[in-house]
Amino acid sequence: MKIRSVILAAGLVGFSAMASASSFIGTTNAVGNVLVNMAEALGDSTASTFGxxxxxxxxxxxxxxxxxxxxxxxxxxxxxxxxxxxxQMPELQATDMQLAEAILAL
Incomplete structure (x- = not known):
């Protein structure tokens, strides 16, 4: 699976998990944070192989x-x-929930 597809899928999973937020702006900020963490993790050459x-x-x-x-x-x-x-990625700043969502997106 290509890295962009994984990032997109992680973003979609993050968006659906955050859809019940009271503010659309808050939701988009949360989704943005998930995407940034996933992009940083998957951008690393060793991290891209964890899938x-x-x-x-x-x-x-x-x-x-x-x-x-x-x-x-x-x-x-x-x-x-x-x-x-x-x-494998000690610098990764992601919650267990974000990582679980990323695993589901693989």
Missing amino acids: SNKVVLDARDDAASFVGSDGQVRGVNLEAALGHIRH
Whole structure:
């Protein structure tokens, strides 16, 4: 999957998650922050390969449960993927929810 497609998908997921915000401006700012974090992460040459990593791909079901439960359900595979991503990209400033949404977008 191309990097731009992943960034676009992450933005769409972020937008849908933030759609219930009381202000459109607040929503667009939140989506912008998600896109900036994802663009920074995926722009790095080592970060762009995490989408093909088995640990990350195996976490998609757990990521869906995490997002769907608003962060209440944290599966073992998601925890492993979050740890892997944070180890590979320690400079990444993204929440667990943002990373879970990005995993779903892969």
